[in-house]
Amino acid sequence: MDRAKKEALVAELHETFETASLVVLTHQQGLTVSEVSDLRAKMREQGAGYKVTKNTLAKIALEGTKFEYLKDQFTGPTAVAFSVDPIAAAKVAAEFEKSAKEKFTIVAGGLDEKTLDAAGVKTLAALPSLDELRGKIVGLLQAPAGKVVGTLAAPAGQLARVFxxxxxTAE
Incomplete structure (x- = not known):
């Protein structure tokens, strides 16, 4: 890879680290091309991304970002999962780790300025996503309104039944 391509790759990775809320570092060894393609597709579906990187280039790209503290974690065959949603990349990586067994492992992660170990990433993956939380909030907001309408309609319904x-009986 020539110098211009390396500089472009570092700039792209730097931009990725700047915009992401969550970064998950993984080790992959022995994954087939189809398995990696499947993982990338699952990441895209959830609004996340996945890149296999050279450790030296990733360390350079981390400089000046909120994830700079992850530099020491870049050892071995490392790949990076990232997302703006603070849960999406962790959720997909944790699910994929279950199915890939020995070939794919979560090493560490970062949620904005907070370091996460592998267990922390898996705990984060167990949380509901932002969309799921929004759906629950909307449901909670709509439930009282439905109960109020039912309560207000009940006396009128009872009165109608009495009449x-x-x-x-009058007939």
Whole structure:
């Protein structure tokens, strides 16, 4: 790889680290091309990304970013999963780790300025996503409104039934 390509790759990685809320470092060894393609597709579906990187270039790209503290974690066959959503990349990586067994392992991660170990990334993956939380909040907000409408409609319904019964007996 020539110098211009390396500089472009470092700039792209630096931009990725600048915009991401979550970075998950993984080791992959023995994954087939189809398995990596499958992982990338799953990451894209969730709004995340996945890149296999050279450790030296990744360390240079980390300089001046909020994830600079992860430099020491770049050893061995490292790949980076990242997302703006603080849970998406962790969720996909944790699911993939279960299916890939020995070939793919989560090493560490970073959530903004906080370092996460492998267990921390897996704990983060167990949390509901931002969209799931939004759906729950909307459901909670709509439930009381439905109960209020039901409560207000109940006396009118009872009154209508009383008049109906009175009308039926009067006939």
């Amino acid at each position: 109906g019964a009175y009308g039926a």
